[in-house]
Amino acid sequence: MTSLRKLGPSDLQVFPLALGGNVFGWTADEAQSFAVLDAYAAAGGNFIDTADAYSAWIPGNEGGESETVIGKWLAARGNRSEIVVATKVGAHPAYKGLTATNIKAAAEESLRRLGTDHIDLYYTHFDDETVPVEEIITALDQLVKQGKVREIAASNISPERLRASLDFSEREGLARYVALQPHYNLVSRDTYEGELQETAARAGLAAVPYFALASGFLTGKYRPGASVESARAEKAGQYLESERGQKVLSALDKVAQEHDAEIATVALAWLASRPTVVAPIASARTVEQLPALVAVADLRLTEQDLAELTEASA
Numbered sequence: 001m002t003s004l005r006k007l008g009p010s011d012l013q014v015f016p017l018a019l020g021g022n023v024f025g026w027t028a029d030e031a032q033s034f035a036v037l038d039a040y041a042a043a044g045g046n047f048i049d050t051a052d053a054y055s056a057w058i059p060g061n062e063g064g065e066s067e068t069v070i071g072k073w074l075a076a077r078g079n080r081s082e083i084v085v086a087t088k089v090g091a092h093p094a095y096k097g098l099t100a101t102n103i104k105a106a107a108e109e110s111l112r113r114l115g116t117d118h119i120d121l122y123y124t125h126f127d128d129e130t131v132p133v134e135e136i137i138t139a140l141d142q143l144v145k146q147g148k149v150r151e152i153a154a155s156n157i158s159p160e161r162l163r164a165s166l167d168f169s170e171r172e173g174l175a176r177y178v179a180l181q182p183h184y185n186l187v188s189r190d191t192y193e194g195e196l197q198e199t200a201a202r203a204g205l206a207a208v209p210y211f212a213l214a215s216g217f218l219t220g221k222y223r224p225g226a227s228v229e230s231a232r233a234e235k236a237g238q239y240l241e242s243e244r245g246q247k248v249l250s251a252l253d254k255v256a257q258e259h260d261a262e263i264a265t266v267a268l269a270w271l272a273s274r275p276t277v278v279a280p281i282a283s284a285r286t287v288e289q290l291p292a293l294v295a296v297a298d299l300r301l302t303e304q305d306l307a308e309l310t311e312a313s314a
Contacts, residue, residue: 004046005278007084008178008206010151012120014047014084016272016297018208020283021050025065026058028285033069034076039287041079043294049181049208049281051088051125052095052110063092064113071115080116086208087114088125088155098128100139107143122149123181127157133165141174155181155210159195166203177205181281184209184274186218186248186267186313187239200276212271212280213264214239219292220252220263244313251312255305262292269299270309 004013019040024033037048050070056063067087074080087110090098095106110119122143124136143149154162154177162180169176180200184192188211200207213219217236221228224240239245249263256266264282271280284290301309 006206007121007151007208007278009176009204010121010178010206012084012151012178014279015045015294016279017045017268017293018047018049018086018279018281019045019293020210020281021048021066021070022054023066023283023285024050024054024069025061026055030069030072032286034073035287036284036290037070037073038077039290040284040294041077041083043290044297045294046082047084047086047279049086049210051091051123052106052113053088053091053093053125056091056093063094064109067110067113071113075115084120085114085116086121086123086153087119088123090125090128098124098131098136098139100135103136103139104143107148111148118148118150120150121153121179122151123153123155123179124157125155127154127161129161133161134168137165137168137172137174141169144175149175151175151178153177153179153181153208156183159199162196162199162203177203179206179208179278180276181208181210183211184271184277185212185214185280186252186270186309187214187242187245189313197276205276206278207274207276208279208281209271209277210281212268212282217245218248218252218264218267220249220256223249247312248309251308255301255309258305259299259301261299262295264292265295265299266301266305266309268293268296269301270306272296273301273306 050066054066089106140152182192215232215235217239252263282293
């Protein structure tokens with residue numbers, strides 16, 4: 001049984017890979033989504049990441065499709081108490097921004113779609129700099145006091161605003177962020193490393209990185225001359241054209257071969273070894289894509305493996 005990791009200063013214990021819910025109700029229909037969720041739970045997984053905005057970008061969708069699928073799955077399996085559900089506020093087309101009124105209204109909608117009375121981890125999806133951090137934290141604290149949210153977290157926030165939020169929470173004795181969801185992977189390190197990572201480390205926050213596999217590029221399926229059918233192929237293909245992308249792929253190939261592991265597993269294991277990182281997020285559209293992701297729980301890279309990957313990605 002894989003040992004769970006403590007999520008920062010909270011009481012939440014999570015599997016070392018968070019399952020991304022962005023594909024549920026988008027590229028994975030309900031039956032596929034249930035199959036992926038079942039396989040993840042069967043592998044010992046307990047940490048599901050979604051957002052109220054998923055997948056509002058699809059014509060005909062209005063946002064909340066992913067939460068609805070997850071809610072139906074939790075109800076069908078009767079396993080709500082075993083799963084750590086993380087969702088986000090601020091980007092749903094009908095609930096944009098982080099005013100106190102909006103946070104409260106959006107939270108009620110998320111609870112309804114998820115079919116639950118509490119959200120385990122509630123993120124601000126994108127910081128809203130038009131709203132003072134005092135208003136945001138106070139609104140989140142009220143949700144915690146009401147028992148509707150267990151822990152709060154932030155995503156897409158500047159180091160300055162993160163520090164101001166933490167300072168306010170501490171000064172007023174209010175709910176405090178326990179986690180941070182940064183954009184971070186082997187081909188995108190400056191999106192987290194530096195001041196933001198240092199702020200998180202000082203505050204003891206757990207990092208739960210998104211785009212952990214760089215839109216699929218770090219699975220190794222994108223190669224010169226290969227064409228891939230995927231909603232994200234264009235984005236992933238851009239990394240191939242960079243020198244860093246090519247260096248990273250060849251380092252991943254080498255380490256993966258030495259461990260008889262999938263390239264995606266190695267990329268996630270590098271990320272999981274980084275300071276502050278507790279559980280990278282990756283999504284699977286099909287059950288076949290899942291084993292390479294959950295295998296991160298058991299892959300132990302050597303210091304030399306990690307150094308080679310870190311150097312290739314510099």
